Amino acid sequence: LEKEKLVSIKYAGQKAVITITEKGKQRTLRYNFEEMSIKKPKTWDGYWRVLIFDIPNIKTHQRNTLRMKLRELGFQMIQKSTFVIPYPVKDEVDFVGEFLGVRKHITYILAR
Numbered sequence: 001l002e003k004e005k006l007v008s009i010k011y012a013g014q015k016a017v018i019t020i021t022e023k024g025k026q027r028t029l030r031y032n033f034e035e036m037s038i039k040k041p042k043t044w045d046g047y048w049r050v051l052i053f054d055i056p057n058i059k060t061h062q063r064n065t066l067r068m069k070l071r072e073l074g075f076q077m078i079q080k081s082t083f084v085i086p087y088p089v090k091d092e093v094d095f096v097g098e099f100l101g102v103r104k105h106i107t108y109i110l111a112r
Helices: 022-034 057-073 090-100
Strands: 007-013 017-020 046-053 076-079 081-083 106-111
Touching: 017 022, 022 090, 046 057, 046 090, 057 076, 057 081, 057 090, 090 106
Parallel strands: none
Antiparallel strands: 007 017, 046 081, 046 106, 076 081
């Protein structure tokens, strides 16, 4: 891990202090990003979760990755920047938005 610069090891006397580097955190997030899924409750609560986003053209790759991930998670596309799902997904949306660096461009709406 140290050779891959995922952790840094510093010694304080006899003790080794191991710290996860920024690269290590990104790899951890990537693995969680790739493996995440939506928990589907047994009964529907009657609310639709609507995601609307307006991501700038300079972040085209992130926008396309977001669309792909939303479809993978079970969202239905209404328009290219509007998706809907009937399950609670606020935490997952926040995580994906933060991971891609576009969270501030995503609007989450809870609708009946």
